[in-house]
Amino acid sequence: MTHKLATAALVLAATAGSASAEKIKFEYWYGLTGDLGAVVAETCNRFNASQDQFEAVCVGQDGYEKAVQNTIAAFRASKHPTLLQSFDAGTADLMLSGEFYPVTQLMADTGVTVDWADYFPGIANYYSSKSGEFFSMPWNSSTPVYYFNKDHFAKAGITEAPVTWEGMEEAFKALKASGQACGLAYAPSSWIDLEQFSMAHNIPVASNNNGYDGLDTELLFNTTLHVKHMENIQRWINDGYAMLRTQAAGKTSRDSFVEGECSVFFSSIADHNTIHKLTPAFGWDVQIIPTYEGVERTNTVVGGASLWVLSGKTDDEYKAAASYLAFLATKPEQQFLLENSGYIPVTKSTYEALKAEGFYAKEPYINRDIAMKSLTWTDPTELTRGIRLGGMIQIRSEWTAEVEAALAGQKSMKEALDTAVSRGNEQLARFAQTYAGKSFP
Amino acid sequence: MRRAYFKFSWIAAALLAPQLLIIFVFFYWPSAQALYWAFTLEQPWGGGNTWVGFDNFRKVLSDPYYWGSVRVSVIYALATTVLAMGMALTLAIFVDRQLAGYKAYRVAIIWPYAVAAPAVGLAFQFVFNPGAGIFSYINTIAPGWWDLSKYPWQAVTAIVVAGAWKQVAYSFVFFLAALQSIPRSLTEAAAMDGARPLRRMLDLQLPLLTPTFFFLLVINITDSFTDSFGIVDTLTGGGPFRATDLMVYKIYSDGFRGFDYSGAAAQSIILMLLVMALTFVQFRYVEKRVHYT
Numbered sequence A: 001m002t003h004k005l006a007t008a009a010l011v012l013a014a015t016a017g018s019a020s021a022e023k024i025k026f027e028y029w030y031g032l033t034g035d036l037g038a039v040v041a042e043t044c045n046r047f048n049a050s051q052d053q054f055e056a057v058c059v060g061q062d063g064y065e066k067a068v069q070n071t072i073a074a075f076r077a078s079k080h081p082t083l084l085q086s087f088d089a090g091t092a093d094l095m096l097s098g099e100f101y102p103v104t105q106l107m108a109d110t111g112v113t114v115d116w117a118d119y120f121p122g123i124a125n126y127y128s129s130k131s132g133e134f135f136s137m138p139w140n141s142s143t144p145v146y147y148f149n150k151d152h153f154a155k156a157g158i159t160e161a162p163v164t165w166e167g168m169e170e171a172f173k174a175l176k177a178s179g180q181a182c183g184l185a186y187a188p189s190s191w192i193d194l195e196q197f198s199m200a201h202n203i204p205v206a207s208n209n210n211g212y213d214g215l216d217t218e219l220l221f222n223t224t225l226h227v228k229h230m231e232n233i234q235r236w237i238n239d240g241y242a243m244l245r246t247q248a249a250g251k252t253s254r255d256s257f258v259e260g261e262c263s264v265f266f267s268s269i270a271d272h273n274t275i276h277k278l279t280p281a282f283g284w285d286v287q288i289i290p291t292y293e294g295v296e297r298t299n300t301v302v303g304g305a306s307l308w309v310l311s312g313k314t315d316d317e318y319k320a321a322a323s324y325l326a327f328l329a330t331k332p333e334q335q336f337l338l339e340n341s342g343y344i345p346v347t348k349s350t351y352e353a354l355k356a357e358g359f360y361a362k363e364p365y366i367n368r369d370i371a372m373k374s375l376t377w378t379d380p381t382e383l384t385r386g387i388r389l390g391g392m393i394q395i396r397s398e399w400t401a402e403v404e405a406a407l408a409g410q411k412s413m414k415e416a417l418d419t420a421v422s423r424g425n426e427q428l429a430r431f432a433q434t435y436a437g438k439s440f441p
Numbered sequence B: 001m002r003r004a005y006f007k008f009s010w011i012a013a014a015l016l017a018p019q020l021l022i023i024f025v026f027f028y029w030p031s032a033q034a035l036y037w038a039f040t041l042e043q044p045w046g047g048g049n050t051w052v053g054f055d056n057f058r059k060v061l062s063d064p065y066y067w068g069s070v071r072v073s074v075i076y077a078l079a080t081t082v083l084a085m086g087m088a089l090t091l092a093i094f095v096d097r098q099l100a101g102y103k104a105y106r107v108a109i110i111w112p113y114a115v116a117a118p119a120v121g122l123a124f125q126f127v128f129n130p131g132a133g134i135f136s137y138i139n140t141i142a143p144g145w146w147d148l149s150k151y152p153w154q155a156v157t158a159i160v161v162a163g164a165w166k167q168v169a170y171s172f173v174f175f176l177a178a179l180q181s182i183p184r185s186l187t188e189a190a191a192m193d194g195a196r197p198l199r200r201m202l203d204l205q206l207p208l209l210t211p212t213f214f215f216l217l218v219i220n221i222t223d224s225f226t227d228s229f230g231i232v233d234t235l236t237g238g239g240p241f242r243a244t245d246l247m248v249y250k251i252y253s254d255g256f257r258g259f260d261y262s263g264a265a266a267q268s269i270i271l272m273l274l275v276m277a278l279t280f281v282q283f284r285y286v287e288k289r290v291h292y293t
Helices: A002-022 A034-050 A064-076 A092-097 A103-110 A121-127 A150-155 A165-177 A190-200 A207-211 A225-238 A253-258 A271-278 A315-329 A331-339 A348-356 A370-375 A392-407 A413-434 B010-038 B055-061 B064-096 B102-114 B117-128 B136-141 B152-180 B184-192 B197-226 B229-235 B247-257 B261-289
Strands: A024-030 A054-060 A083-087 A137-142 A144-149 A182-186 A242-244 A262-268 A284-288 A303-309 B040-042 B049-051
Touching: A024 A034, A024 A064, A024 A315, A034 A054, A034 A315, A034 A331, A054 A315, A064 A083, A064 B247, A083 A315, A103 A303, A103 A315, A121 A137, A137 A315, A144 A150, A144 A190, A144 A370, A150 A165, A165 A182, A165 A225, A165 A262, A182 A225, A182 A253, A190 A225, A190 A262, A190 A392, A225 A242, A225 A392, A225 A413, A253 A262, A253 A271, A284 A370, A303 A315, A315 A331, A331 A348, A392 A413, A392 B247, A413 B040, A413 B049, B010 B040, B010 B261, B040 B261, B055 B261, B064 B102, B064 B152, B064 B197, B064 B247, B102 B152, B117 B152, B117 B229, B152 B197, B152 B229, B184 B197, B197 B247, B197 B261, B229 B247, B247 B261
Parallel strands: A024 A054, A024 A083, A182 A242, A182 A262
Antiparallel strands: A083 A303, A137 A303, A144 A262, A144 A284, B040 B049
């Protein structure tokens, strides 16, 4: 009897053991929500169905910010995931903490081959160290463009969507003359109006080549063309060419555009898919963000998020995560993301293959690759690699609060930007003090 | 005065231990941690910190926008307290008068207390939204008059109304209980002496309510300093241009959104001291006017 029991126990233990050894699990926390969150969850299902060695356990965290916040809290309790989807503004602290596993290293250690040279330089530079090693895996990538109402433009006699701000102002005037009450639906966005604007014009946001070369960085955007640009936006609002359209004001700029109230709005190319789904009752298209005349246009940089591998996990989990990342980088998986969102391909080979297949010639993808044109306009310069600033989230919110105050007539735009810079500099000094003696890898 | 003395007993200690442990784990430990962080610069991902003495406090207290945040927090606390308690008292007096349908009314009015703050914020978004809410009707009459993204006073009004609405129910329960515990014979005697309802309320009921009134004042003020986060987050997000950046909300946005754990810890300590000071003032000066018997 006892013998039988012991055998039964042994058999049980063996099956339990083999069951847990069947699949190696790893956790992945992502920030995307809604439809896009469902796309992330679907990539996990596809990965799990594609092989029987690993299992991705994917948990939505209700937004990029919360994903990073929750991961930090979990990390401090050693309960963090292997993989984290993080937006760029949240990663300066992670970079300096060193608590991540650079993906180049990870792939080399786990024997997964990835053709790193295949990534677009504008994307690669953004997510790599000075020596060209990838920190994190590019995945959902975007860049800003502007959306315009083709019917309004035709009525106003505008034949070509302008690519200069001077041309844009002419377009606003023509729209007004044609009886269109609102040209531009404007919502302050430091990502578009400050960061990407500065990239396209090859002007600095901050010293030290936008923070890459040291932590003793100071903001410079109150001394560049950015000031004139913001003053122009204010003037357009005052003159009735543009209207402030934010959530707090009752209607977002996107809603205003989709309803046909305003003719133009600026946003990420990721919105391309969303606007299609909202089926506006007019023809529309996208164009690269304008630059001022007399400026040599340069590339914009990538936005969206990338996937970080965190430290303190087992080799098995790293192997599983590497396999998932390699899976995401394949052409079918990139195409799956593209078809279900407005994001852009991250590798040259995928982009070329899609183009050859006529992907961008058919609805609803027509012209969506205008984002690629913006992103690859020139090779990245010292100033258009990207931005490496500590406290970026706070710098962005200082900028937004000050610009809103200026637009409400509380202070002049120059004063507002000066205040945003001096308060942002305090953040940077504080960041440098927190990480004294360290520098961005 | 009589005093009771207890001998030390292991059973008593054992019975107390779970409670003390909970208080330690959920109150003293985090508070001590916050106090420590307030004097250092903490790296969010761990990996050490630097002792900076009073630097965090100096930085916070020399920031004009921080004082703006303190100012609006005080306005918010006073306004919601006055509004919530005023409403609650009025409603409680009506219910106590047992007007028609008062039983259903009594239950219905307690419900809002069970609604979570972010839900309250969302509900009031539908009320105050300048483009699509109930208040947007004002804008059809006077275009652009109601705009939460432009006028700080409107945004402050919106969070005060939402905050007060949430607190009415709590105060109402206490006021009603206090009113019902006033002996009926007192009210009847006053009525026989010819005092009408309004006079009875002013001279009889209100003085007898002062202990409840005082208790609710302390609770409401403390609550509106510490429990306003959900409403601000959903209704205004601290804007326009920091006009509704209440102290609690600023702690969240600096600490969690901006990864400035130390600055947020210093602000928490200041908020704690402020609430303690206010409570002390209330006990020291307001309580003198309270009649407990």
